[in-house]
Amino acid sequence: MTALLDVSRLAKRFGAVQAVERLDFQVEPGEILGIIGPNGAGKTTAINLISGVIRPDSGRITFAGQDVTGMRPDLLVRRGVVRTFQATTIYQERTVRENVRRGAFTTAYRGFWSTFLGTAGARAAARRAGEAIDELLSWLGLSEVADAEARSLPYGFQKVLGLGIALAARPRLAMLDEPAAGLSHDEANHVAEVVRRINREDVSVIVVDHNMRFISTLCHRIVVLHHGAELATGTPQDVTRDPRVIEAYLGTQH
Amino acid sequence: MMTTRVLAMSASAGVSRARWAWLAAGAVALLVWPLFVNEPFFLHIATLALLYTIGAASLHLVLRIGHLSLGHAAFLGLGGYTSALLTTALSWPFAAAFIASGLVPAVVALIVGPIVLRLRGVYFVLITFTFGEVVRLVFTEWQSLTGGADGIFRIPPPHALLASKRAYYYFALAMAVACVGVVARILASQTGRFIDAIREGERLAQSSGVPILRFKVMVFAIACGLVGLQGSLLAHFITFVAPGAYAFNESLNLLVMNVIGGMGSLTGPLVGAVFLTALPEFLRGWVELQRFLYGVVLIIVMLFVPGGLVELGRRTIALVREPEGRDA
Amino acid sequence: MSVSLLVPILFTGVSLSAIYILVALGFTLVFGIMRVVNFAHGEFAMMGGFALLFLLDRLAWPYWLALPLAALMVGVASLLPERFVFRRLYGQELPSMIAALGLSVVLAEGGIILFEVHERSLPSAFSGLIHIGGFTFPEDRLVVVAIALAALAAFWLFVRFTRIGLALRTVAQDREIAEAQGIDTRATYRVTFFLATTLAALGGALFAQIYALSPLMGQVPLMKAFIIVIIGGLGSVPGAALGGVLLGMSESFLNTFYGASVAQFASFGAIILLLVLRPWGLLGRPEG
Structure with a gap:
């Protein structure tokens, strides 16, 4: 089996808190995988571990067949793993276009000297990146606000812009940390639609959220986390019917 | 962070045609005035101001990556001592010593950079402050090499042709244009885009694949190399180096040039360098008062004009153009 | 090492530590509670020295009255910059720090304008020697240690047992x-x-009594406060106490055996190491 991402026996402890304990799951190519669990279940820690922001105490992360455990975030991005943040993390005081351009580091930046000297290669790379970004902006429905300051956008647009920054890096796997948190029903639907469209472009997606309805309509498979460990994995139908899940998660939350 | 807030106030994207016209006019003025005013006093101050634009601009680079250094004069000193020692003790030609005076601080920055640039906020301020003190102590204590507290005297001019004040002025002008040009070019290139991204959102930039520490170290090393070049040019101009000249006060001076000029763009440190070099020279009679005022100005700028003289100028222009517009 | 050598070194260490802690305590408090890196802290120490000189020399007040009053005068005067400079910049770490740098220049240069730059000595209130168990201690140093310890105790009681002290701890x-x-x-x-x-x-004021008084003397206490709070942890009160003892004692030892410059290099080396390995200091808390 050739999973795109293979997480095995991942563990991380913060002081007395076992944030993630023996976490196992795979992401298949072309899949949208949901990770769900109540607050404190270790969802964000899992993303931080995979994206290299923090190092796991033990366990192994394999991406496209290669061991990437504890690899620095910027090197992971080069391999095609990107992530977004729970809070709307964007460059508030810059235009929408500039925001997305800054996301395109891996494709647009050709090293210090070639950009300093303005070599033909560097200029061509910047031009191509610029074109790709205009395309991405129209694809995300952000063309009309491309020259607006990011902080002036409505919250839902800011969330989409956050996605756009991540997508500008041309990922193979995008990990989205609560992409719909704080959004209205319509805005959440819009984000879900964007995620589906990303997925159709051959990008695998991990969506982390605690909203079961959002996750189960969007994802092909769901991993349920509880106290840092995997509680159940399966299709949305299976998971929502699983008595352990109902007791541990749905039972207490709804 | 403040630097973020202030820097964001002026997104200097493209250079407009009007700006080119201003630049051209400025260049002509800088080239022509010494032909009419061959006054050593003015030439001396103008040369100093030009040399300090290099250091101030190089510190601006460090500020742009989101770090406030209070030890930049240490690198100025490293450049000055390198050039002084190589040309006096080892009789190197100036050109070689000049290159070395950029390389030595840059290499030192490459060594300490990966360690200190991990620290944020006040911790970076404190460690650069301490580093500056350590370097000054080394200059003072390593007497066999550095001449101790007295320093090194009778540093020769770079070239026999540069012995006159006017000639040195033109030399300094060329060097300042080149060095500041390097800074401007870096900031205007793709590198500048990601430098700003790092300052405004380090986590976000990192998750777009920007190697944060490598970028910071690279920019820091370039900045320290540039201020080292100023150190060399300054040492050969005033013909001596001494530890006192590279103490905390000098680091503070470079920072204050940025603060008073304005941290929003490269124009700020240039204006600040000229202002802070020229003003004290014209207030020579009142040395205590001028230092006192320097402190007062610093406080006032922080309280009322965080964007510095550049912001003040912009506000004034806006006020003149449309006196009614409050939020111009 | 013989006892005859050890005791004076220890005593010097204790008196240095006591003064250092007094200065560093305020520096760490201001950072811990107000998040201001007060670069003007040393200038307030300098002002204490001049206030004491004024009260002793001009007004010929008795020492026991002049010393606390000198300190209080400076404390009251400092409410002006608190009100008109720092209050406007609360919550902005770097701007408030730059303003503090400006204030430091203003106070030091103001001191030069008012009092001239030269060093002078305070009239010594105590000049005798006291003999205890075969050792001789200068009386003025003993007084300095006693006063410093009393002030530290008073501070501790204030923070520990008053309502305001509780508020301080909560805000910190x-x-x-x-x-x-x-x-x-x-x-x-x-x-x-x-x-x-x-x-x-x-x-x-105590520092000026032992060493010398000048408008530029503030740099030394500031430097010591820096070193101490980095050792102990920026913002940590117990850290300032520990750092003060470590710095005072090590300076006393290194000064005696290796000279002042070695002592300086050693303390700088120590804080660079600490900043790199443990920037929050020995007793501080790491920040999020």
Whole structure:
């Protein structure tokens, strides 16, 4: 089996808190995988571990067949793993276009000297990146606000812009940390639609959220986390019917 | 962070045609005035101001990556001592010593950079402050090499042709244009885009694949190399180096040039360098008062004009153009 | 090492430590509670020295009255910059720090304009020698140690047992929680700044008594406070105490056996190491 991402026996402890304990799951190519669990279940820690922001105490992360455990975030991005943040993390005081351009580091930046000297290669790379970004902006429905300051956008647009920054890096796997948190029903639907469209472009997606309805309509498979460990994995139908899940998660939350 | 807030106030994207016209006019003025005013006093101050634009601009680079250094004069000193020692003790030609005076601080920055640039906020301020003190102590204590507290005297001019004040002025002008040009070019290139991204959102930039520490170290090393070049040019101009000249006060001076000029763009440190070099020279009679005022100005700028003289100028222009517009 | 050598070194260490802690305590308080890196802290110490000189020399007040009053005068005067400079910049770490740099220049240069730059000595209130068990101690140093220890004890009691002290500790712990509990943070900041500068002024007055008094003397106490709070942890009160003892003792030993420059290099080396490995210091808390 050739999973795109293979997480095995991942563990991380913060002081007395076992944030993630023996976490196992795979992401298949072309899949949208949901990770769900109540607050404190270790969802964000899992993303931080995979994206290299923090190092796991033990366990192994394999991406496209290669061991990437504890690899620095910027090197992971080069391999095609990107992530977004729970809070709307964007460059508030810059235009929408500039925001997305800054996301395109891996494709647009050709090293210090070639950009300093303005070599033909560097200029061509910047031009191509610029074109790709205009395309991405129209694809995300952000063309009309491309020259607006990011902080002036409505919250839902800011969330989409956050996605756009991540997508500008041309990922193979995008990990989205609560992409719909704080959004209205319509805005959440819009984000879900964007995620589906990303997925159709051959990008695998991990969506982390605690909203079961959002996750189960969007994802092909769901991993349920509880106290840092995997509680159940399966299709949305299976998971929502699983008595352990109902007791541990749905039972207490709804 | 403040630097973020202030820097964001002026997104200097493209250079407009009007700006080119201003630049051209400025260049002509800088080239022509010494032909009419061959006054050593003015030439001396103008040369100093030009040399300090290099250091101030190089510190601006460090500020742009989101770090406030209070030890930049240490690198100025490293450049000055390198050039002084190589040309006096080892009789190197100036050109070689000049290159070395950029390389030595840059290499030192490459060594300490990966360690200190991990620290944020006040911790970076404190460690650069301490580093500056350590370097000054080394200059003072390593007497066999550095001449101790007295320093090194009778540093020769770079070239026999540069012995006159006017000639040195033109030399300094060329060097300042080149060095500041390097800074401007870096900031205007793709590198500048990601430098700003790092300052405004380090986590976000990192998750777009920007190697944060490598970028910071690279920019820091370039900045320290540039201020080292100023150190060399300054040492050969005033013909001596001494530890006192590279103490905390000098680091503070470079920072204050940025603060008073304005941290929003490269124009700020240039204006600040000229202002802070020229003003004290014209207030020579009142040395205590001028230092006192320097402190007062610093406080006032922080309280009322965080964007510095550049912001003040912009506000004034806006006020003149449309006196009614409050939020111009 | 013989006892005859050890005792004087220890005694010098204790007296240095006591003064250093007085100065560093205020510096760390202001950072811990107000988040201001007060580069002007040393100048308040300097002002303490000049206030004491004024009261002793011009007004010929008795020492026991002049010393606390000198410190209080500086504390009260410091409420002006607190009100008109720092209050406008609360919550902005770097701008407030730059303003403090400006204030430091203003106070030092103002001192030069008023008092001239040269060093002078304070009239010594005590000049005798005291013999204890075969050792001789200069009386003025003993007084300095006693006063410093008394001030530290008073500070501890104040913070530990008064309502204001409780408020200070709460704000230092977590400003938002403190505000939610109805603590007036502004008033707390004012008290903090007053306490900090009063302690610094007291430390500065004692320092000037042992060494010398000049408008530029503030740099030394500031440097010591820096080193101490980095060792102990920026914002940590126990850290300032520990750092003060470590610095005072090690300086006393290194000065005696290796000279002043080695002592300086050693303390700089130590704090660079600490900043790299443990920037929050020995007793501080790492920040999020």
